[in-house]
Amino acid sequence: MSAIAIDAGTSLIKAVVFDDDGHEVAVARHATEVRRPHPGWAEQDMDSVWQAVAAAIREVLPQARDGVRFVALTAQGDGCWLVDEHAEPTGPAILWSDGRAAPVVDRWLRDGVAQEAFRINGSLGFAGLPHAILTWLREHDPDRVASSATALTCGGWLFSRLTGVVGVDLSDASVPLLDPRTSAYSPELLSLFGIEWARPLLPRVLDGPDATAGLTRAAAAELGLAEGTPVVLAPYDVASTALGAGSTAAGLACTILGTTLCTEVFTPTVDTSGDPSGLTLVLGSGADLVRAFPTLAGTEVLGWASDLLGLAHPRELSALAEQAPPGAGGLVFLPYLSPAGERVPFLDTSARGTFWGLSLEHGRDAVARAVFEGLTMVVKDCLLAAGARTHELRVCGGGSNSEMWCRLIADVTGLRVVRPADGEVGAKGAFLTGLVATGSEPDLTRAARRHVRLDRTYEPEPDLVEGYADQYERFGSLRRIATRGWHLDRQGRQGRQGHRQATQEDPA
Incomplete structure (x- = not known):
C-alpha cells in the first residue's frame, strides 16, 4: 500500500505519495501566504494552512491506487500557533521568522539569561520561539493570551485537525523549554525566562506511540481517506x-x-x-x-539579489555568478538580510546585510558571486559551530x-x-x-x-579549498567589524521611530 507524507513549509505545502519502496509516485504543491502587517512581523492564517494541506492531500489521493496505509506529517517549526480549549485558532499564527519579540531576546542576552539557558538545554533561543512570543503577547496583547488554551506549532496544529489530539512532537517541544536529558519541560527554564505563568499553555509532548493517532471521521470525510487511517507526527521539517x-x-x-x-x-x-x-x-x-x-536568511537572499540585478529567476543569478572568478574580485557579502537579524551560528537581532570592498571595478557578475559565496560561508560557519x-x-x-x-x-x-x-x-x-x-x-x-x-x-578542488579558507577568515573578521555598525544603525533607527511617534502624538 501507498503512504502519503505532508511537508507543510512556510510558503509551500507539499503532499507526496510514496510506494512501498519509497519512490515518489505523485506530488502536489499548494502555496500559502505569509502576512507582514507590520515591519518585522510574519503571520499566517491557520485555517488557510489547513485548507492548503487538505487540498494537497485530495489532489494526490487518486494516485494512491492501492490504498493508503498511513499519513505522515512534518511542518515548519517554532513560532506560536495559539488555540482555545476547542483547538480553534485565537488569531493568526506567529511564525518562526517573526521579529516582534526581538527586544525581549535582547534583554535576555544582555542579562545573561539566554546564555544560562543554553547550559541547560543546548539551545540559544531567538525571537521566533514561543517563550519570546508569549512574553511579548502578555505585554502587548494580553487578551490573546487570556483567550488561548494551548501554544501549538504548525505540526501540532495540523495533527490536531487530522486526529483531534492536541500536542506537539519532541523536536518541536525541544526549543526553548525542554530539558533534552529528560524529554520533559524544565521548571528551571520556565523560571529563568520568567514565564512560569505560561506553563498551562505548553502542549502535551507526544513521544513514541503517542505521536500516532487515527484520522477522525470529520477529517476523513474532508480528505477522502478512511476513518482511523494512522496519522504519524514526524519531527519538524528541518529534522x-x-x-x-x-x-x-x-x-x-x-x-x-x-x-x-x-x-x-x-x-x-x-x-x-x-x-x-x-x-x-x-x-x-x-x-x-x-x-x-x-x-533566518536563506534562499530568499537569492530572490532579493535576482530582483536587484533585474533577473527573472535565481537560476539566472547562478549562471551570472559563474562568470566571475572565485573570490568575486575581493567583494565580500554578509548575507544577514532578515528583518529579525540572525540566530545561528550567532544570535544578533541587529544583524544586517553588508557588502565589503565594493567599487566601480565590480560588475553584476561579481555581486552575484559574492552573494552565493556569502551564503556558503554561513554554511561553513554552522558546520564548524556544530563541532562534529x-x-x-x-x-x-x-x-x-x-x-x-x-x-x-x-x-x-x-x-x-x-x-x-x-x-x-x-x-x-x-x-x-x-x-x-x-x-x-x-x-x-x-x-x-x-x-x-x-x-x-x-568533490572539493584542493586549490580552491585553500583559497576559500583564507576568504573565510576574512569573512569572519569583517563580520566582527560590522557588528558595531549594526548596533549603531539600530540605535539610529530606533531614534527615528521614536521621533516619528512623538511627532504623531504631538504634531504641534
Missing part, C-alpha cells in the same frame, strides 16, 4: 529533512538550501559547552539528538538544484557534497518516520539505508 537525506550515520551532515539554510548533525549526547549557538532537538526517547543551525567530525555533506532544498552552488559548497567546506535523488526530502523523512512508527522498519538508520537514494557527488 525530518536530515532524516530524508540519510544523514543519520556518524560523519554525515545535512544542509537544507531553502528558506532557511539549516545545517545539521546527529549527536548521541547533549553538548552545552563552548560558545552558546544553535539548537538541540530531541527526536525521540532513546534516539540520537540533532544539533541544528537554521539561519564530518566527511560528507548531504544537500537538499531548492538551492541544491544549482550545480554551481553545490560545487562552491564543496570548495568552501572542503567536504564531499552529495545530493539525494528525492525531490521532496522533508516528506521522505516523514515517510521514514511513518515506517518506523507503524512497525515496517526497525529504526530510522536502517529505514534511511534502505530507502534513501543519492543523485550526484561533488
Whole structure:
C-alpha cells in the first residue's frame, strides 16, 4: 500500500505519495501566504494552512491506487500557533521568522539569561520561539493570551485537525523549554525566562506511540481517506529533512538550501559547552539528538539579489555568478538580510546585510558571486559551530538544484557534497518516520539505508579549498567589524521611530 507524507513549509505545502519502496509516485504543491502587517512581523492564517494541506492531500489521493496505509506529517517549526480549549485558532499564527519579540531576546542576552539557558538545554533561543512570543503577547496583547488554551506549532496544529489530539512532537517541544536529558519541560527554564505563568499553555509532548493517532471521521470525510487511517507526527521539517537525506550515520551532515539554510548533525549526547549557538532537538526517547543551525536568511537572499540585478529567476543569478572568478574580485557579502537579524551560528537581532570592498571595478557578475559565496560561508560557519567530525555533506532544498552552488559548497567546506535523488526530502523523512512508527522498519538508520537514494557527488578542488579558507577568515573578521555598525544603525533607527511617534502624538 501507498503512504502519503505532508511537508507543510512556510510558503509551500507539499503532499507526496510514496510506494512501498519509497519512490515518489505523485506530488502536489499548494502555496500559502505569509502576512507582514507590520515591519518585522510574519503571520499566517491557520485555517488557510489547513485548507492548503487538505487540498494537497485530495489532489494526490487518486494516485494512491492501492490504498493508503498511513499519513505522515512534518511542518515548519517554532513560532506560536495559539488555540482555545476547542483547538480553534485565537488569531493568526506567529511564525518562526517573526521579529516582534526581538527586544525581549535582547534583554535576555544582555542579562545573561539566554546564555544560562543554553547550559541547560543546548539551545540559544531567538525571537521566533514561543517563550519570546508569549512574553511579548502578555505585554502587548494580553487578551490573546487570556483567550488561548494551548501554544501549538504548525505540526501540532495540523495533527490536531487530522486526529483531534492536541500536542506537539519532541523536536518541536525541544526549543526553548525542554530539558533534552529528560524529554520533559524544565521548571528551571520556565523560571529563568520568567514565564512560569505560561506553563498551562505548553502542549502535551507526544513521544513514541503517542505521536500516532487515527484520522477522525470529520477529517476523513474532508480528505477522502478512511476513518482511523494512522496519522504519524514526524519531527519538524528541518529534522525530518536530515532524516530524508540519510544523514543519520556518524560523519554525515545535512544542509537544507531553502528558506532557511539549516545545517545539521546527529549527536548521541547533549553538548552545552563552548560558545552558546544553535539548537538541540530531541527526536525521540532513546534516539540520537540533532544539533541544528537554521539561519533566518536563506534562499530568499537569492530572490532579493535576482530582483536587484533585474533577473527573472535565481537560476539566472547562478549562471551570472559563474562568470566571475572565485573570490568575486575581493567583494565580500554578509548575507544577514532578515528583518529579525540572525540566530545561528550567532544570535544578533541587529544583524544586517553588508557588502565589503565594493567599487566601480565590480560588475553584476561579481555581486552575484559574492552573494552565493556569502551564503556558503554561513554554511561553513554552522558546520564548524556544530563541532562534529564530518566527511560528507548531504544537500537538499531548492538551492541544491544549482550545480554551481553545490560545487562552491564543496570548495568552501572542503567536504564531499552529495545530493539525494528525492525531490521532496522533508516528506521522505516523514515517510521514514511513518515506517518506523507503524512497525515496517526497525529504526530510522536502517529505514534511511534502505530507502534513501543519492543523485550526484561533488568533490572539493584542493586549490580552491585553500583559497576559500583564507576568504573565510576574512569573512569572519569583517563580520566582527560590522557588528558595531549594526548596533549603531539600530540605535539610529530606533531614534527615528521614536521621533516619528512623538511627532504623531504631538504634531504641534
